[in-house]
Amino acid sequence: MTEIKKLIADSLTKLRSVNNKEMLESLRIEISGKKGYITQAFSKLAQVGANEKKEIGAELHALKREFESLFYAKKEEIELKDLESKLKQEKIDTSLFYTTNFVSNGHPVYQMRDMIIDYFVGLNFALQDGPFIEDDFHNFEALNIPKYHPARDMQDTFYFKDSFLLRTHTSPIQIRTMENTKPPIRMICTGATFRRDYDLTHSPMFHQCEGLVVEQGDHIGFAHLKFILEQFVKYIFGDGVRVRFRSSFFPFTEPSAEVDVSCMFCNGSGCRVCSYTGFLEILGCGIVDSSVFKAVGYKDVSGYAFGMGIERLTMLKWGINDLRSFYETDLRILEQF
Ligand code: PHE
Numbered sequence: 001m002t003e004i005k006k007l008i009a010d011s012l013t014k015l016r017s018v019n020n021k022e023m024l025e026s027l028r029i030e031i032s033g034k035k036g037y038i039t040q041a042f043s044k045l046a047q048v049g050a051n052e053k054k055e056i057g058a059e060l061h062a063l064k065r066e067f068e069s070l071f072y073a074k075k076e077e078i079e080l081k082d083l084e085s086k087l088k089q090e091k092i093d094t095s096l097f098y099t100t101n102f103v104s105n106g107h108p109v110y111q112m113r114d115m116i117i118d119y120f121v122g123l124n125f126a127l128q129d130g131p132f133i134e135d136d137f138h139n140f141e142a143l144n145i146p147k148y149h150p151a152r153d154m155q156d157t158f159y160f161k162d163s164f165l166l167r168t169h170t171s172p173i174q175i176r177t178m179e180n181t182k183p184p185i186r187m188i189c190t191g192a193t194f195r196r197d198y199d200l201t202h203s204p205m206f207h208q209c210e211g212l213v214v215e216q217g218d219h220i221g222f223a224h225l226k227f228i229l230e231q232f233v234k235y236i237f238g239d240g241v242r243v244r245f246r247s248s249f250f251p252f253t254e255p256s257a258e259v260d261v262s263c264m265f266c267n268g269s270g271c272r273v274c275s276y277t278g279f280l281e282i283l284g285c286g287i288v289d290s291s292v293f294k295a296v297g298y299k300d301v302s303g304y305a306f307g308m309g310i311e312r313l314t315m316l317k318w319g320i321n322d323l324r325s326f327y328e329t330d331l332r333i334l335e336q337f
Contacts, residue, residue: 001056004041008063011037015070021078031067038064108337109207109326112314113190116209119235120188125211128189130173136163138172142295143252151251156196166194170208171252174305178296185214190310203323207310214288214303225285225304233261236313242268244279253286253305264316280316283308
C-alpha cells in the first residue's frame with residue numbers, strides 16, 4: 001500500500017506539470033485506468049483487515065478525489081490552450097490580395113448610359129422620364145409623323161388596340177416635357193424603346209438617349225448643337241477621333257444631320273466594320289421642326305434635338321460585335337465589364 005500510495009503521489013506530481021492532451025491521457029490511464037494505480041489499490045483492499053480497510057479506503061478515496069479535480073482542471077486548461085492556438089492559425093488575414101472577382105460593375109449598356117448622363121447633366125441638362133406605352137399622338141403625330149405618312153415605315157412598331165403602342169423612340173418624352181414646362185428647356189432622357197426587328201445589330205428592345213434644348217427667340221442654331229455633340233463624341237471615344245456631320249432627314253428636325261465618328265477599329269483607313277468608309281454613324285440630330293413646336297403650343301422659340309442608340313455606342317466603345325450578347329445574361333461576357 002505504501003508503495004502504491006507513493007506511485008500515485010508521483011503520478012500526481014507529473015500531472016501538475018502536464019501540458020498536452022496525449023500526456024494527460026497516458027497519466028489518466030496510469031492512475032485510474034483499468035490497471036491504474038488507484039484501481040489496483042482498491043482491488044487490493046479486499047486483502048487487508050477490517051480496521052485498516054476503513055482507514056486506507058478513506059485515504060484512497062481522498063487520493064482519487066485529488067486526482068479527479070486535478071485532472072479536470074488540467075483538461076480544461078489544455079483544451080483552452082489548444083483552441084486558442086487553433087483560432088490563431090485559422091485567423092483570416094483581411095489584408096491579403098483578393099483574386100476572385102464576383103462583384104458586378106453593372107451591365108455595359110447601363111455603364112454607357114451613366115457615362116452619357118454624366119456628360120449632359122454636367123452641362124446642366126435635366127434628366128426626364130416617360131412611359132413605355134405611348135399613344136399615337138406623342139410617339140408620331142406631335143413629331144410631325146402623320147398617319148399614312150411613309151415616314152412611319154422608318155420604325156416598325158408594336159401596336160396595342162386603340163392606337164396605343166410601345167414607344168419606338170424616346171422622342172415622345174420631349175413632347176411630354178414641352179407640354180408640361182415652358183421654355184427654356186434643356187433636357188435629356190434615356191430608356192428602353194421597342195421595334196419589330198431582330199438580327200445581329202437590331203433587337204426588339206433597345207435603349208436610346210435623346211436631348212432637347214429650346215429657348216424663347218430665334219438664337220438657338222446649328223452651331224450650338226454641333227459644339228455640344230462634338231465634345232460629347234470626344235468625351236465618349238477620346239480626343240483622337242474625328243467627328244463628321246452628314247446631312248440627313250428626320251420628320252421632327254429641319255435641317256437634320258447624322259453624326260459619324262472616325263472608325264475606331266481601323267482609325268479611319270477603312271475596314272469591314274465601317275464598310276470601308278472610315279466612318280461609323282452614331283447619332284441623329286437637327287434643328288427642331290416648327291411643326292413640332294406648333295403641336296405643343298410653343299410660339300417664337302428655337303431649339304435643337306439629338307438622339308442616339310445606347311447599345312450601338314456600347315458596342316463601338318468596347319468592341320462588342322453581336323448586339324444579342326447584351327441580353328443573353330452570359331456571365332463570361334458581363335464579367336469583363
Ligand atoms: N428619335 C430619333 C430616332 O429614333 C433620333 C433623333 C432624335 C433624331 C432627335 C434627331 C433628333 O431615330
